[in-house]
Amino acid sequence: xxxxxxxxxxxxxxxxxxxxxxxxxxxxxxxxxxxxxxxxxxxxxxxxxxxxxxxxxxxxxxxxxxxxxxxxxxxxxxxxxxxxxxxxxxxxxxxxxxxxxxxxxxxxxxxxxxxxxxxxxxxxxxxxxxxxxxxxxxxxxxxxxxxxxxxxxxxxxxxxxxxxxxxxxxxxxxxxxxxxxxxxxxxxxxxxxxxxxxxxxxxxxxxxxxxxxxxxxxxxxxxxxxxxxxxxxxxxxxxxxxxxxxxxxxxxxxxxxxxxxxxxxxxxxxxxxxxxxxxxxxxxxxxxxxxxxxxxxxxxxxxxxxxxxxxxxxxxxxxxxxxxxxxxxxxxxxxxxxxxxxxxxxxxxxxxxxxxxxxxxxxxxxxxxxxxxxxxxxxxxxxxxxxxxxxxxxxxxxxxxxxxxxxxxxxxxxxxxxxxxxxxxxxxxxxxxxxxxxxxxxxxxxxxxxxxxxxxxxxxxxxxxxxxxxxxxxxxxxxxxxxxxxxxxxxxxxxxxxxxxxxxxxxxxxxxxxxxxxxxxxxxxxxxxxxxxxxxxxxxxxxxxxxxxxxxxxxxxxxxxxxxxxxxxxxxxxxxxxxxxxxxxxxxxxxxxxxxxxxxxxxxxxxxxxxxxxxxxxxxxxxxxxxxxxxxxxxxxxxx
Numbered sequence: 001x002x003x004x005x006x007x008x009x010x011x012x013x014x015x016x017x018x019x020x021x022x023x024x025x026x027x028x029x030x031x032x033x034x035x036x037x038x039x040x041x042x043x044x045x046x047x048x049x050x051x052x053x054x055x056x057x058x059x060x061x062x063x064x065x066x067x068x069x070x071x072x073x074x075x076x077x078x079x080x081x082x083x084x085x086x087x088x089x090x091x092x093x094x095x096x097x098x099x100x101x102x103x104x105x106x107x108x109x110x111x112x113x114x115x116x117x118x119x120x121x122x123x124x125x126x127x128x129x130x131x132x133x134x135x136x137x138x139x140x141x142x143x144x145x146x147x148x149x150x151x152x153x154x155x156x157x158x159x160x161x162x163x164x165x166x167x168x169x170x171x172x173x174x175x176x177x178x179x180x181x182x183x184x185x186x187x188x189x190x191x192x193x194x195x196x197x198x199x200x201x202x203x204x205x206x207x208x209x210x211x212x213x214x215x216x217x218x219x220x221x222x223x224x225x226x227x228x229x230x231x232x233x234x235x236x237x238x239x240x241x242x243x244x245x246x247x248x249x250x251x252x253x254x255x256x257x258x259x260x261x262x263x264x265x266x267x268x269x270x271x272x273x274x275x276x277x278x279x280x281x282x283x284x285x286x287x288x289x290x291x292x293x294x295x296x297x298x299x300x301x302x303x304x305x306x307x308x309x310x311x312x313x314x315x316x317x318x319x320x321x322x323x324x325x326x327x328x329x330x331x332x333x334x335x336x337x338x339x340x341x342x343x344x345x346x347x348x349x350x351x352x353x354x355x356x357x358x359x360x361x362x363x364x365x366x367x368x369x370x371x372x373x374x375x376x377x378x379x380x381x382x383x384x385x386x387x388x389x390x391x392x393x394x395x396x397x398x399x400x401x402x403x404x405x406x407x408x409x410x411x412x413x414x415x416x417x418x419x420x421x422x423x424x425x426x427x428x429x430x431x432x433x434x435x436x437x438x439x440x441x442x443x444x445x446x447x448x449x450x451x452x453x454x455x456x457x458x459x460x461x462x463x464x465x466x467x468x469x470x471x472x473x474x475x476x477x478x479x480x481x482x483x484x485x486x487x488x489x490x491x492x493x494x495x496x497x498x499x500x501x502x503x504x505x506x507x508x509x510x511x512x513x514x515x516x517x518x519x520x521x522x523x524x525x526x527x528x529x530x531x532x533x534x535x536x537x538x539x540x541x542x543x544x545x546x547x548x549x550x551x552x553x554x555x556x557x558x559x560x561x562x563x564x565x566x567x568x569x570x571x572x573x574x575x576x577x578x579x580x581x582x583x584x585x586x587x588x589x590x591x592x593x594x595x596x597x598x599x600x601x602x603x604x605x606x607x608x609x610x611x612x613x614x615x616x617x618x619x620x621x622x623x624x625x626x627x628x629x630x631x632x633x634x635x636x637x638x639x640x
Contacts, residue, residue, distance in 0.1 A: 430456020508551020
């Protein structure tokens with residue numbers, strides 16, 4: 001590798017960079033000269049055009065503001081209807097404050113002033129006196145206009161437009177429904193804004209052309225620009241003059257010394273770069289290359305003192321040579337390790353033979369396990385047959401239970417409108433219902449027995465059977481809810497008796513029972529741990545039962561008969577706690593009694609068939625994918 005290759009490359013890059021800079025400076029110089037010639041030709045040619053280009057920008061700006069505001073539909077609606085509403089006041093005030101207007105005037109279709117609002121410093125000026133001319137004459141068929149007026153010793157610029165609908169804002173072919181004028185005072189401060197915007201040397205405003213100082217000859221780079229302010233008749237009422245200074249001249253005068261200075265700086269920078277690269281880059285690279293070639297580190301050791309990249313490279317090279325020596329030593333150690341590994345392989349071969357012997361033992365153990373699996377499979381098959389037989393028996397019991405409930409189910413003879421919802425948790429359930437008519441008296445009952453499945457179903461069958469006995473052996477006048485529950489309690493308690501250890505059984509049932517005369521509509525309700533819900537005229541009433549179950553109870557007592565005078569259209573609901581204890585919902589909680597009652601009230605206005613569907617959908621939607629918590633029974637009917 002040649003020692004001058006890096007330095008030569010850097011030199012080429014520097015020369016190219018300086019050349020590009022010189023070309024850019026030359027191009028900039030040529031563009032400045034062309035710009036100066038263009039401005040000078042424009043100034044010597046038509047100075048009026050230059051003035052209009054500078055000043056008309058502001059006139060167009062305010063004219064556009066008036067034109068856009070005059071196309072508001074709300075604005076039209078406000079002064080056509082004659083209402084001085086808040087919208088009109090706020091928006092006219094907004095135009096005065098934000099557009100620095102002296103006054104905003106609104107005219108009707110005849111040109112009469114309908115509304116005007118002035119700025120605080122313009123209260124002494126009338127802004128709608130146009131020398132007897134009407135608004136239509138001033139606009140002369142145009143959608144908007146701009147002109148100047150001298151009022152007292154002040155000059156004002158008027159911007160007016162015909163007010164049209166927003167959908168005609170572009171074409172403005174419709175007949176104006178009014179007119180809007182915004183007035184701008186031409187003050188010294190405004191002229192100063194113009195001066196700052198276009199970089200003028202001096203500004204002024206006179207009302208007589210003789211007051212203009214035209215004795216001085218204005219040549220490049222200064223030009224005198226005069227703007228005539230004309231009124232609505234086209235007559236000149238004032239003169240605004242500007243002494244325009246071309247900023248290109250100062251830039252042009254400063255360009256030559258800057259160009260020389262930049263050129264010298266580029267040459268010095270290029271020399272410094274070459275000197276730096278020779279000392280700091282080329283020479284260290286040459287020493288590094290020679291060290292790699294010879295394998296000696298004497299020429300790179302001085303570079304370790306450097307804090308730049310070459311210092312890092314020199315340390316890495318020294319580390320490389322150290323690693324090289326270590327690798328030679330490591331190779332020797334590897335040869336020795338290879339011999340040791342061969343000895344270990346012989347030991348592993350012996351261990352492999354021992355493992356094969358153990359593998360044969362494992363195969364024998366697997367055969368024994370296979371025989372055990374066959375025995376387990378046979379036991380599983382026997383269990384499945386037993387389970388199938390048990391399930392078949394319970395299914396048959398379910399059909400028997402359904403037949404028993406069907407025999408005591410409500411019919412259209414008893415009720416005009418009713419429904420029954422019955423869902424056991426297992427194949428058979430411990431919930432039951434009972435209806436029976438004796439003469440004119442109707443007995444309605446819903447029960448919830450202890451437990452689920454077969455035990456609960458046996459208790460439910462017992463409850464249904466006892467109720468049938470009681471209903472068939474009792475005279476109609478004695479069919480009162482509390483006495484029926486007491487007779488049912490005695491029969492259940494007697495039937496349950498004592499358990500194998502001589503203790504009273506705690507099994508039993510919760511029952512809600514209602515008896516009422518269909519002709520007199522007088523009835524009685526008693527409950528053993530279960531309530532009844534009555535909905536009348538859109539209001540829900542809960543008739544609670546007593547805290548006494550049907551069965552053995554530590555604290556005995558009597559059931560309370562609640563006398564009720566029913567009315568046609570009353571809706572009655574009896575249900576087991578499976579309806580309120582079902583777990584589910586967003587938070588995996590129980591439905592709860594109040595929530596369930598709220599839904600009963602909500603669905604009570606529906607026909608009873610639709611009520612049944614709605615309440616079942618509510619319960620099982622709440623349940624979701626969770627298991628059913630308890631047996632469910634719900635009976636609803638309407639008093640005729």
